[in-house]
Amino acid sequence: MKSSASDLPTSAFVPERRSQSIAAPPGYWRIAWISPRGNACSLLIERRGVAVSAGLGVALVCACVLYLSLGSMALAPSAVLPALFGRGEMISVFTVQELRLPRLVAACLTGAAFALAGVLMQTLARNRLATPGIIGIDNGATAFAVASVVGMGVSLAPPAMALAGAATAAALTFGLVAGGGTQGYRFIVAGIGVGAVFGAVTQLMLARVAIDTANAAYPWTVGSLNARPGDAVGLLAVGLGVGVIAAFIVARPLSLMRFKDATAYGLGVNVKARRFQVLMLSVVLTALAVAVAGPVGMVGLIGPEIARSLSSSRQVPLVASLLAGALVMVLADLAGRTLLAPIEIPVGIVTAVIGGPWLLWILMRPQRSHA
């Protein structure tokens, strides 16, 4: 059977003629070259996407400078850069390099990972509500990570536990709607239920251990960048790097998965396989981010929402979501560190307090954004 399949006529390769001018579609730049093997290659770059990403990138850099300069010991923004490279007063160098920079890196990485996981899951489910935070994956990861912190007889590192928890929650959610697919509210309702159960399990574990142990696990339950395990940050950095590459590989089929399954399938997307890959990617990114910062699921909702409101609907705004997520996380943690100083508000609470109402405004303002 396989051999007869290859006998099918495939569309004839039409070599590009030099003389023919090829106009990029409106809103794109086209880059074309001839590969060493003589194939005509072409890339399309969406202008709006580039502009949005550049804008968000600049905003993120500004936010990072602000983040490094503000705090209990304020530095002039002009002193931040020298301090970053070890020049200037000892105390500034120490504050920037040892205290603020690691935390800033963790904020950027977790924000980017949560938002990328969010936009992937939303696209997969064709629903803006279907982020890992809402369908219980954050809570699953948290419950397992807390179990390891409070020592419920398991001694795996938090990232491994978070990964196991996220996978369990995802498997439960998808198992409960078996056959129903990832579309529609059934899936979301099942996810909310699974999340509620894991949330309760977390609380139950905390209620049963000594107060000191419970305190040690507290950052996990609200989402905080205060107690970040070093190895978890490293793992997240690697995971995010791999995840971004993987997301780019699935970007083209992903933009077709925004259509109905039948349409995507008709255009040659192996929907089932792609859906599984995207789901895995989203679950792993969420778990790695939870292992660092706990459940800051709101970023998975806000980041993609900002990205979508700025971007065109030609493609899924992966880069913009990632940058917006990092930006939100950095600003939220900055606010949490400085607003009520010396008391620190956990970043999970800041994103919920500021992000909640803001999200409502986004959802309720006159429609302009692209679902």
Added chain:
Amino acid sequence: MTPAEPSPTLTTESLALSYGPRRVIDSLGVSLPSGQVTAIVGPNGCGKSTLLSGLARLHKPESGAVLLNGADIQNLPARTLATQLALLPQEAVAPEGLTVSELIRFGRQPHQGWLRQWSAEDQRVVEHALAAAGLEALAERPLEALSGGQRQRAWIAMTIAQQTPLLLLDEPTSALDLGHQIEVFELVRHLACHGRTVVMVLHDLASACRYADHLIALCDGQIVAQGAPAEVVTPELVRTLYQVDCTLMIDPDTGSPLLANVRRASP
């Protein structure tokens, strides 16, 4: 633009399709004539949409097979199939804000790759698809701003851009008023004239008689009649399919069967 390859043949071999325990299509053997418009008709729930999704490999057969040039489509890579067979599902929806030409460009997807994102061929085919569907003036309009008929033509243009010799349409006119229906049917005829094989599911027998070359009448997952409308449509067939009586006439302009005085069947 005529697909360059000789028209492939799509046939089924004792095809059975089920939803869970319910068998919707049973041991069905059809052959779809190349370069013609075939309409699949039948009462609600007779399995016509299921048959179409089976033909497009959206629905895995319980037994039997759908053969494209004699090869079982289950064994074809998704992308290969997408260069041979295009499908327009019922009530297709697009991401908000997408323009007509953006939608049509998605039709080029099976021919593109990571390092082959926009070729001269892509450009030529998309321009042709816009022209064939009469949408040049609306190319940069968002889909939401179009009329129902224009929007449906844009979707068909996307499948034209896919450059497949076979085109499957599920109820392409179900939500359209008469004028918009005619727009779509004339486009379909135009495509068949240029060598495409079109298969469409229709719930309206009158339009099927008028616009199809070949009719497949389904009832309870079985074929009750197939052939040219003028040959197979009889008052008895209409009664079998829809439990209605009618007077059958011949359209003086086109020679196709016309249903008149349709009424509930007398017991």
